[in-house]
Amino acid sequence: MENKRELFQVLTRRFGLLNKNCCSIGAVDISSVQSHILYEIDKQTSPSMQQIAEAIAMDITTFSRQIQTLIKMELVKKTPSSADKRVSILSLTVQGKFVATTIDESMNAYLEEVFSHMNEFERETVIRSIKLLNQAMSKSSVCCTPLL
Amino acid sequence: MENKRELFQVLTRRFGLLNKNCCSIGAVDISSVQSHILYEIDKQTSPSMQQIAEAIAMDITTFSRQIQTLIKMELVKKTPSSADKRVSILSLTVQGKFVATTIDESMNAYLEEVFSHMNEFERETVIRSIKLLNQAMSKSSVCCTPLL
DNA sequence: CTAATTACTTGCATAATGCAATTAATTAGA
DNA sequence: TCTAATTAATTGCATTATGCAAGTAATTAG
Known part of the structure; x- marks a missing residue:
């Protein structure tokens, strides 16, 4: 199983940037x-x-x-x-x-x-995955207290 | 096509929390x-x-x-x-x-x-998706300047 | 060998953060 | 019903983060 932290660290960082720009x-x-x-x-x-x-x-x-x-x-x-x-x-x-x-x-x-930068199939997969992640995080006990 | 912002807004927020806790x-x-x-x-x-x-x-x-x-x-x-x-x-x-x-x-x-909180298939999909996302973001012109 | 550039540091000035304490309104209990 | 406890929101600090402008020291260019 891969190093999840690595993936998330990078993702988090990019999100941060995306958010910074956009306002x-x-x-x-x-x-x-x-x-x-x-x-x-x-x-x-x-x-x-x-x-x-x-x-x-x-x-x-x-x-x-x-x-x-x-x-x-x-x-x-x-x-x-x-x-x-x-x-x-x-x-x-x-x-x-x-x-x-x-x-x-x-x-x-x-x-x-x-x-x-993705093809249609990848887009679908990624969107579905983010939903899955959001759901999983909302079920998680360790984080993400702000329900919703 | 769904509202991507919505999904990302929530995800970003949760990530923030995850990061806050963990240190x-x-x-x-x-x-x-x-x-x-x-x-x-x-x-x-x-x-x-x-x-x-x-x-x-x-x-x-x-x-x-x-x-x-x-x-x-x-x-x-x-x-x-x-x-x-x-x-x-x-x-x-x-x-x-x-x-x-x-x-x-x-x-x-x-x-x-x-x-x-996911099954094996979902886990695989989500991990793959995050990689895809990271790649897409690294190719993007609008954000994410800190390459890698 | 001087001028321009580069790596890093400091001096502000401003904004964000959160705990403790306060005010005002509401609810609970005798 | 009247006082005590609770709740929603605000303020008073004190701390930390942030980033531009300016500075210092080392390196490179012409």
Whole structure:
């Protein structure tokens, strides 16, 4: 059996790069952490701070400050929940939605480019494998606490 | 065709976690960046600072400081090259080698655990796919500059 | 033999991180 | 019902990571 660590080390490194590149949209410059936040807010429906912070496995205090930054950048909006006044509901502003969508598109374009170096069969196999991996990791006890 | 970004977003996130966990060995506590450095020094033969910094796509100034830290921790040694006195050759100390090996083992154990949630066929497929992905990324123009 | 280049280090200035402690709102228990 | 415990989120540090600009020392080019 091969050295899995080797494979993953390289893969992780490349992913990191892919993520780094992918986040400046015109004048707006976003860190990769922030892009994860936008992504997750976009995905969930009326999420609270806790929910997003947990989804991306980020310390709530750091998260709180990141949200403050994103609000200053006018990408995110915070609305107090009427049901529970302690809770803040997060949403994307129009601009935030635009940025999130643009990042999504450019990431997909990047990935298409990467996949263009494979034939159809390989593409299918790789996609299926990533799904398998995600599933396996979600079942794993050793990592990957942020379910989903 | 599926949404690749979605898949990769999740995968990236999990990898990040996997990496975070895996780096405290007894009293020694290592950041995931530092573990990448140890890994790469261990792998290459008599590498210079530049070489390692480039391999992990890290700014040389940040790298320089990370190396200083690792030297204080007595995990890494810096030897001036006799051929070119500007160059520093990096190597692991005995303890550094031990830490690198231990991290490698525990990462592999983690990965084995993850892979234990698949059957033999799936395991093979996933491993092959990761290799394919790595290859494709290395061919890609959009990312992944740190070849290898 | 001087000028340009290269390998690496330091001086900022900024951002990210997380623990401890705080505030405000909600829920539980006597 | 009123106080105590819990919860959501924010702030106060203190630490670490990051990277550009500038510097030093060694090497190479012309």
